[in-house]
Amino acid sequence: VSVTYPQMLLSRFIGGACMSGSVPVVFSLLSDWFHETERNAASSFFTAMMGGGIIAGQVYAGCAGPTQGWRLSFYNSGIVTIVFAVLTMITVRDPIRGGKELVLRELMAKGKTYDRKLTLQTFIMAFTKNSSNCLLMLQGFTSNLPLGVMFVFMNDYLSQEKGLSVRDATLIVAVFGFGCAVGGIVGGYLGQQCSYMNRSYLPLFMSATTAFGIFPFLALLNDSSYDHASWLPCLYAFAGGCIACMPSVNVRPCIINVNPPEIRGASLTAANLIINAARGSGATFLTTGMTLWGVSRAYGFNVIIVTFWTMTAILLALLARTLPSDQQRMETELATYAMSAMATPVSKGYGSCDDGQSIGGETYDDKSLYSIENQATTFDGLAARQTMQFMNDSLREIGDKFACK
Numbered sequence: 405v406s407v408t409y410p411q412m413l414l415s416r417f418i419g420g421a422c423m424s425g426s427v428p429v430v431f432s433l434l435s436d437w438f439h440e441t442e443r444n445a446a447s448s449f450f451t452a453m454m455g456g457g458i459i460a461g462q463v464y465a466g467c468a469g470p471t472q473g474w475r476l477s478f479y480n481s482g483i484v485t486i487v488f489a490v491l492t493m494i495t496v497r498d499p500i501r502g503g504k505e506l507v508l509r510e511l512m513a514k515g516k517t518y519d520r521k522l523t524l525q526t527f528i529m530a531f532t533k534n535s536s537n538c539l540l541m542l543q544g545f546t547s548n549l550p551l552g553v554m555f556v557f558m559n560d561y562l563s564q565e566k567g568l569s570v571r572d573a574t575l576i577v578a579v580f581g582f583g584c585a586v587g588g589i590v591g592g593y594l595g596q597q598c599s600y601m602n603r604s605y606l607p608l609f610m611s612a613t614t615a616f617g618i619f620p621f622l623a624l625l626n627d628s629s630y631d632h633a634s635w636l637p638c639l640y641a642f643a644g645g646c647i648a649c650m651p652s653v654n655v656r657p658c659i660i661n662v663n664p665p666e667i668r669g670a671s672l673t674a675a676n677l678i679i680n681a682a683r684g685s686g687a688t689f690l691t692t693g694m695t696l697w698g699v700s701r702a703y704g705f706n707v708i709i710v711t712f713w714t715m716t717a718i719l720l721a722l723l724a725r726t727l728p729s730d731q732q733r734m735e736t737e738l739a740t741y742a743m744s745a746m747a748t749p750v751s752k753g754y755g756s757c758d759d760g761q762s763i764g765g766e767t768y769d770d771k772s773l774y775s776i777e778n779q780a781t782t783f784d785g786l787a788a789r790q791t792m793q794f795m796n797d798s799l800r801e802i803g804d805k806f807a808c809k
Contacts, residue, residue: 424680428672435660435668436499443660448592448653452585455649459581466574502665511742522666535726536662540655543719544675545682546712552686553708565702572633579638583645591650603728610651611720618713620644625705662730664738
């Protein structure tokens with residue numbers, strides 16, 4: 405409904421901010437839904453769907469825009485987003501925080517919960533004392549800046565510099581998106597296997613695929629032997645998207661694995677901000693460079709891809725030295741916390757009782773006690789029924805006591 409450019413810019417800013425806020429929350433939930441050995445695969449499917457959605461939106465806008473107007477794409481994407489948001493609210497339930505950490509299972513088996521909270525001090529220490537966090541954040545910027553350029557300019561570059569029709573250029577972009585989805589799934593699986601063998605192998609795999617991912621894009625940008633969407637540019641686009649997404653789907657599981665549960669959400673939010681900043685500044689970086697140095701868009705494309713992805717490959721190679729030790733340190737910290745928590749007796753407080761304890765001539769057991777902790781943190785239909793049942797039983801017990809008197 406925007407009628408001026410500032411209105412459209414403001415609406416896109418608000419929409420992007422709201423939508424991006426959900427991404428780190430999802431990955432934080434994945435860390436509590438899936439065990440360490442399953443997180444790469446789970447992350448790869450979610451990341452592949454995100455990349456596929458971005459490309460599908462571009463393809464749809466490119467096909468429907470010339471005939472039905474650009475507004476239709478925003479209407480339809482907004483409707484789909486609202487529908488799935490409602491379905492998420494209805495069907496998704498909060499997991500137990502830290503419930504998939506092996507070192508915390510014994511703690512939770514004894515009926516205790518992981519109750520450490522995020523503070524500003526612990527968040528700052530996570531980035532000043534944890535080398536893996538710093539490397540992962542830096543590579544998040546260097547790896548995503550070229551992707552930001554591609555998402556904005558790839559279609560225009562193929563249709564203008566390479567001379568393809570808009571339809572052919574859109575088809576190649578769609579193939580690139582399909583390659584991203586395949587690469588996300590394959591990369592998650594291969595990353596999982598690397599983690600099984602040795603934790604340091606995963607960063608090396610990510611570094612190698614980042615370096616190899618440069619070559620298909622250089623071929624797509626510089627090969628002058630095609631002038632339409634033949635098998636050759638489609639092969640370049642598919643290979644580029646596939647290889648480029650293999651390392652990216654493993655980044656967030658690495659962040660999860662080197663941070664304790666209370667810091668993961670904040671760390672993922674910081675990573676998401678850096679990724680979005682890199683993708684948003686990529687187009688500006690390219691256009692500014694073209695203006696300052698008077699270079700062509702093709703030259704700028706080549707320099708950005710080679711420079712930033714080479715830096716990313718180096719950072720990920722360095723991660724192979726820090727990731728295993730930082731992950732082991734985090735697990736040791738959780739194990740120390742669990743042992744300390746299990747060694748500390750639960751304070752019963754005034755009027756509490758042990759199993760079968762007699763108070764005032766009446767015997768109680770644990771089944772007669774009711775805790776509102778879970779209902780205060782996650783209230784759903786089951787909690788409502790339990791609350792109503794508790795109130796009904798309480799009123800009946802009070803009535804029985806008065807009747808006896």
